[in-house]
Amino acid sequence: MNNTRKLETSLVFLLKAILNLILFFVLYGIYAKSNWQLWNLSRTSGITIAAYVVMHYMFSTIYGHYDIGKRKSKPIVLSLFLNQVFTDVISVIVLSIMNTNQMKNQSFKLEQPYLLLPIIAIQFVTILIFVYGGNHLYFKIYQPEDCIIITSSQQSLNEIVRGVLKYKLQYKVNKVADYRDANLKQYILEHDTIFIYDVPVQDRTKILEYCYQNMKNVYFNPDMHDVIEKSAKHFILDDVSVYCNYSKGLTLEQRFIKRAMDIVISVIALILTSPIMLVVSIMIKLDDHGSLIFKQNRATRDGKIFSVYKFRTMRENVENYSVVEDDERVTRVGKFLRKYRLDEIPQFFNVLKGDMSVVGPRPEMLANVFNYTSVLPEFEYRLRVKAGITGHAQIAGKYNTSPKDKLILDLTYIEEYSFWLDIKLLFQTLIVLFKKDSTEAFHRGEELVFEEYQPPESVNPPVEGTE
CATH class of the missing domain: 3.40.50.2300 (Response regulator)
Known part of the structure; x- marks a missing residue:
């Protein structure tokens, strides 16, 4: 292995530190010009800086870090940009709250919101330079x-x-x-x-x-048992270490909190997206004059069957099966709706009815559930919680993700469920809108062959861990 690999962590850390300092001072320096107290040791500067650091760290855990060399440039840029936008907005809100006093503002007023746009633009250019430049430098130094x-x-x-x-x-x-x-x-x-x-x-x-x-x-x-082990808790019985996994699903308290969050988020989402739904409805009608809503039976918690609501993206009266590449059943408007997941907005009505949750495993077609379960019996474990609009599999996966990979992603969510995890996945859903391959359909039977697979001519006993 190349000896320069030993300096890899130091190089990335140095670039990351410089980038974060520049991003901070772009926001802080511009706002400090009209907020003199930010340059002094004051309660306003202390709380504003603390809010920035905490928010930046929190959104880094949600969207990811400056991990050049590990990911492609575009996903890193998107992660850092979303992180910075939320961090900037919340920091300015905190500054505005601190400026609500007798000496500054008598009532709450957002502090110079018009500055945010140029600040974010400068930060975006900085992120582009450090990500694309950093990856270029990294791969100049390090070979694959x-x-x-x-x-x-x-x-x-x-x-x-x-x-x-x-x-x-x-x-x-x-x-x-x-x-x-x-x-x-x-x-x-x-x-x-x-x-x-x-x-x-x-x-x-x-x-x-x-x-x-x-x-x-x-x-x-990962396999089934890997997910179970990963979510297990470490216990020490006297001086004996054991891992324990509680396979009881969501507790009563967790279900209550999750349901309350579902109701609040779905109501807000339906209100905010009502103009979008109106435009989409007009587009569908103008396209082929057909029905607006598509209903189909899907499975949710404990195998309960319900009718999922979606904006219609296919021609009417066609055979119903999973979308394939260049599917002629999909309408012109349907391609646009599927690309940006706008067809799934009506599912918030399913959430209000209690059939679905905002976050959870994707509600699969009944035929798919039957087919997948017949080959992979563990697939039914996904039905331990309500189906969701978004989730691990919907964010990290695609329409054509293999059943086993969907299962692993969904089981990871179920076993590691927490209120914070739901919040993280909600924020991460924004990434899906920018992923070109998130709606990648099933291919029509083509196989990618990298190298002809050759079964071994001779077989030794399995590799042992030690000599």
């Missing part, structure tokens, strides 16, 4: 990681390669191997980064131990 994919079949190889090949600057796949290959240990030693995908848990554990022993970077796809 030398990778090997360890898997179990050609189909599994196709699935993992689809994701890895989107990060060609980060990873270079130089070898593909079957987990039963007799030479697997040697292959692992020859590469820096190991991708383990769709390997039986027992064998995967031994490969992980061997990689850990030899200090290799490892990526592996």
